[in-house]
Structure formats: structure tokens, C-alpha cells
Amino acid sequence: MLELKSLTKRFGDKTAVDAATFTVDRPMMIGIIGRSGAGKSTLLRMLNRLSDASDGEILFEGREISSLKGAARREWQSRCAMIFQQFNLVPRMDVVSNVLHGTLNRRSTFATMFNLYPQEDIHKAIEILDRLGIAEQAPKRAEALSGGQQQRVAIARALMQDPSIILADEPIASLDPMNAQIVMDALRRIHEEDGRMVIANLHTLDTARRYCDRVIGMRDGRIVFDGRPDQLTTGVARDIYGAGADFSEAATSTAIETLDQSNENLVLA
Template identity: 55%
Template structure:
């Protein structure tokens, strides 16, 4: 279980995250919602320790994440995969090499520098690409792919870390509606097939309602909602979105497409 105890992040006088406490069981798909600047990205970056908390604690299955340093911190970041809006692929490298980078924390540096990947590692990477419909693009340069394809490669790379937790920071913000659905389906697949806990920052309430088991709403860094998508009232939506609430509530709730998941391919 992931537990946040009074988590805070201050930038001078500005409180980006202000005393957030949450308990998230393994295997949940949690949507973190709210306007831009509400503290969503700061919250995820603290969980991964890309940003240092000003106060509070992060616990995962009894491990005090806020106390980790050095090698232990690197191990935590391998268990806690980040997916960003901008993909962060190496454009000049082929897709398979980008996915194999998800194993960097597990192999000696000389092996990664000279691309000395084992047959098992290559097989796992190809299986991850196949899982997200990208197997046919393994030999393509990453910068030749569309945005949606690049984001699916980023998810496959995250799966190579064998993570306990995926943190997705606005993963569909730069995508068209069709690719938005494809990428959200891929995250849902990682969650349901592998039982990986997913925290996904989303601006769109209809996407959050369609894909997430639970919604956590932030406004001005504070937790103002924590519950099932069906429990999000118009009053809470106004707290979260202000003048944008009418537009958000008028949008029909998105329906995640049902899937049947075979036995997991990636360890």
C-alpha cells in the first residue's frame, strides 16, 4: 500500500502541495484531477522523489520512501516508474533500444553503453512492445513515430522496470482524441493485467470517470475530493475547476473499452 502522510511541497511562499494524506491499496487505478497548477505534477514527482517533500512522509509497504538515499533511492525509482507528457525517448535510437533502457537500473553500465543486452532482455522488450501493439515498430527510429505511438513505447519501457507503481503525469495532454484513448487503454491494461498501481494526472474529468477506479481531486495544493467517480458532485467539481466546471460537467463520461487480458508476458 502507498501511504502519504501530510505530504507538502513549498516553493517559497507558494504551497504547491499542502498537507495531502492518502492511502492507496495495491492495484488501484487512481485519477488525480484538478486544474493546471493545482499541485498534481508536484504530488507525483514527490512520490518518485524527483522533487523533495517540504514536509510529511511517503510510505510504501512499510518502506519510508522519504528517507531513501543513494542506491536505495535508485531502486525505489525503478519500482516507481514515471511516464511524462513529453515521452522522453531517444529519437535517434530504435524503439527496441528505447524500451531496453527500462533495464538500466538492473545491468552494469558497460552493458548498456555497448548495447550488450541478453536474449532474455530482448525477448521481454519485444513482449512489452507486442502487448501495447508496437511490436512491428521495434526497428523504427523513435522520432519517426506519432505521439501516441511514442507514448505507448514509453509505457512499454516503464513495464521493463517491473514496477510496483506507475506515475503518469498528464500522459495524454499533447495527443489527439484517438491516440488519447489508445494510450489510456494501454495504462488500463498495465493496471488490470499486471495488477500495477497507477496514479494518473488528468485534466479531463470525462477521461478520469471512464478509466479510473478512484478520483483524488486537488485545488490549490489541497485535497478536496477522494472517492469513486460517481460520487463527484457538481459542488466539488466547482471547487476543482472553478469557472471551467460547467464545461467539464457537461461532457459525457468516457467509457473505457472492455478488454480480455491473457496471461502476463512481462515479468
């Protein structure tokens, strides 16, 4: 389905992504892990065509994506939806209108200017919100919602595009453990129930192991690991993160039980 061939991004004399190469032959949930600055976000931005590659190719179902321009690139961005860490919602706009923004690429300029939506799209937006457990929030302003709820609105907006691929750039980095779990459960359900490919940048090993079918590790712009979650040992993690023998997975965990245990240890100390 998806193939990256020596995909490279340079900013001046700095190489942010260095000859990234991998193939995905079926819809999967893929986690990309690595330290900040490893090139994870740049990789997703090239996949979505928010950023142009310096070298290399992206192919999806045999179609060359990395050279698309104009309307063809916008059509690809509809098929390859993006979810961001900071939600990218319109704060003062109601939730359902934020979700309907997922249809902008297929609406006329006139309809966009006057905020006109077909009833069919409005019903679909509410159905998606209901699926994500937040239909009752539809008439509220986005800014009135919690962070976890706002991220689910962002996921709903992505689903309005009916994409083949969902890219999630650190979708839980700014969320508490409970909301992080709700958001990751939602992404996993979307993958399993809809058969959509989901590629998520993640900071934490426990999240990658729990939710992903495949994990790709990046370090200094290069892919240094590509395998199953059970192959992501502590030793492999040390190599991905460039850490020493004192590396502790608990320090990067978002699991509620791990955090509870850490707090208990602090109290006992």
C-alpha cells in the same frame, strides 16, 4: 500499500503541495485531477523521488520512501516507474532500445556505455511492444512514430522496470482523442491484468470517470476531493477547478463522441 502523511512541497514562500494525505490499501487505478498549477505533477515527482518533500512522509508496504538516498532511492525509482507527457524518449534511437532503457538501473556501467543487452531482455522488450500493439515499430527510430505510438513506447519502457506502481503525468494531454483512448485503454489493461497500481494526472473528468477506480481532486496544492468516480458530480468539479456556474464538462472532454457533438453544434449555429 501506499500511504502519504501530510506530504508538503514548498518552493520559497509558495506551497505547491500542502499536507497531502491519503492511503491506498490495494492496487487501484487512481486519477488525480485539477487545474494547471494545482500541484498534481509535483505530487507525482515526490512519489517517484525526482523531487524531495519539504515535510511529511511517503510509505510503501510499510517502508519509509521519502528519506531514501543513493542506491536505495534508485531502487525505489525502478519500482515506481514514471511516464511523462512529452514521452522522454531518445528520438534518434530505435524503439526497442528506448524500451530497453527501462533496465538501466539494474545494468552495469560497462553494459550501459556499450549498449549491451541480454537476449532475454530484448525478447521481453519485443513481447511488451507486442502487448501494446506496436511490435512492428521495434526497429524504427522513435522520432518516426506518431505521438500515441511514442507514448506506448514510454509505457513499454516503464513495464521493462517491472514496477509495482506506474505514475503517469498527463499521459494524454498532447494526444488526439483516438490516441488518448488507446493509451488510457493500455494503462487500464496493465492495471487489471498485472495487478499494478496506476496513478495518473488527468485534465478531463470524462477520462477520470471512465478509467479510474478512485479520483483525487487537487486545488491550490490541497486535496479537496477523494472518492469514487460516480461521486464526481458537476458541483464537485466546479469546486475542484474553482469554476463558476457556467462550467461545462464538454469543454474539457476528450471523448470522441463529445467532440463530434460539439462540432455538429458549431455547424448548426
